[in-house]
Amino acid sequence: MGRRVPYGSRPDERASDRDAAGEPYAVVLREEGRPQPVAVLHIAWAHGYFGVWAYDDRGRRTREFDLRRLEPKRLFLRHVARWRYGTEDMPEFAQQAGRVRVDLYPDGRSRKVSEPQGSGGGSLHTMADMPEEQRWIPVSEFGAWEWTLALVTDGQFPDALREAPGTNPTPLATAFATANWQPPSPLRHRHLDEMFTPGTRFSPPHDGDVGPYVVQRIIDAEPLRLPTGHVIACDPSWITPGKPFTVAVPPGDYPTQIATAAYASEYEGTPLHLEDYTAARVLISEKPTVAWELALRPGEDPRTLRDGEFYGFGVDSGTGCFVDAAAATRLIGRENALTQDANPDGILVRQDPESGGNLIAYPSGMGDGTYPVWIGRDVDGEVTCLVADMLILGHQELLND
Structure with missing residues (x-):
């Protein structure tokens, strides 16, 4: 992978403060000369959440990685999803887009759902063949997100979740965006009284x-x-x-x-x-x-x-x-x-x-x-x-x- 050099926006103190306080913030990974981001990271340590979205050159999301901080120094890979768009003009998350979803649990359970023809076609439900060492990733310090590039480019996961790698991306830089998103929200109780x-x-x-x-x-x-x-x-x-x-x-x-x-x-x-x-x-x-x-x-x-x-x-x-x-x-x-x-x-x-x-x-x-x-x-x-x-x-x- 080519050497990364900074360009555009640089990490600011507000993002660092949000990170230390556990508040949500977003990180945009960009490629020089490409208008669309390579990836967007969503981080909210108070919720133990670290999310990664990968984008193609048309700005469509192609992969999701949902990681949870279940231990102080390790992230657990809770969910992986991948979308394949058959045509250049197919909308993001189109019904006919092929998709694979994998759910992993700390007790070793797993579930994998493959829908090669999208939600309108057939599906295959199996267990996920993912080694234990690939389910955990060390927590990195603020600003040290180079490891996420392996998720959005080379995969680091079994072949079923890996897309054919292209050429190495040109240098990347990081830019911080205002947190206009919310971390995952499980079902909440309502009207119980x-x-x-x-x-x-x-x-x-x-x-x-x-x-x-x-x-x-x-x-x-x-x-x-x-x-x-x-x-x-x-x-x-x-x-x-x-x-x-x-x-x-x-x-x-x-x-x-x-x-x-x-x-x-x-x-x-x-x-x-x-x-x-x-x-x-x-x-x-x-x-x-x-x-x-x-x-x-x-x-x-x-x-x-x-x-x-x-x-x-x-x-x-x-x-x-x-x-x-x-x-x-x-x-x-x-x-x-x-x-x-x-x-x-x-x-x-x-x-x-x-x-x-x-x-x-x-x-x-x-x-x-x-x-x-x-x-x-x-x-x-x-x-x-x-x-x-x-x-x-x-x-x-x-x-x-």
Whole structure:
């Protein structure tokens, strides 16, 4: 690679101050004589984020590298993406552009999705063949970003992610841009208290002539019995319940509620009243909730989440549940119990005499999917409740009366 010489803008003190404070800023890597940037770096150390976008000579983004500072001196390569544009005039991120996406996780898991014909063609889902030594990169000092050039030119990754290298770029310089971007934002909690306030109105579920969502019922189920306080949320029909959340609560019996919301619609001139199950919660204390956090299981690191992502429990039977870890293996996965034992409200309770625990199951909103659980805390940091959000009202807007 040719020797780099500075030209154009040089690093300024504002960028250095932002770096030291962990605030977002951007770095533009340019090639002399080329109007389009070679790459743009997005850096926000307070969020542990270091992102790299590579550009072609038409200004289209061709590669993304999402790195996370999970250790003080090392960056973990969380995500890699590549786009191939078949023609010179194909727009950036065109539907027919070929693409490869790789997601990596610190526990060794990986996922690779290849779409050679773009999102309109077929796709291949495999594990990523990426050695451990390529998943970690040392953290460089401010201004020492030469290693990013290997990402945007020579690849440093397996052949499946590597484009044919061209000629060595001409000298590069760095210029700092004002931070007009935001670091990745995982899913945020919304309306968790309002979901359990009867009469609260939300925007309609669909465009068209339908009424607003209105919180309809708060169904009191039996108390959730937690002999150990180690809570599991899962699909009660699964073979194994999975691991409990890393945050435990004091052992005890706790009120459990299921919330619904309804809206008015019509079909072929016939009025309809439609009701959805929107959330389930376990009330640990009566103190007000002042803060929320995502419930995590062992090995789940929120610092690895990308835009809109979250950790949650999977559902394949249209039903979710809360259960104590001591009772889970004896109560999870019994065939046909869901349809036989559920009460008219769709709530199912199973008892485990051996541990003293029970299981409370409920319809999971729109059905199958993955749903987050949020932990509420009071002003002293103690747990007030756990809320399983069915992701229905969280995307709606509150309506003013």
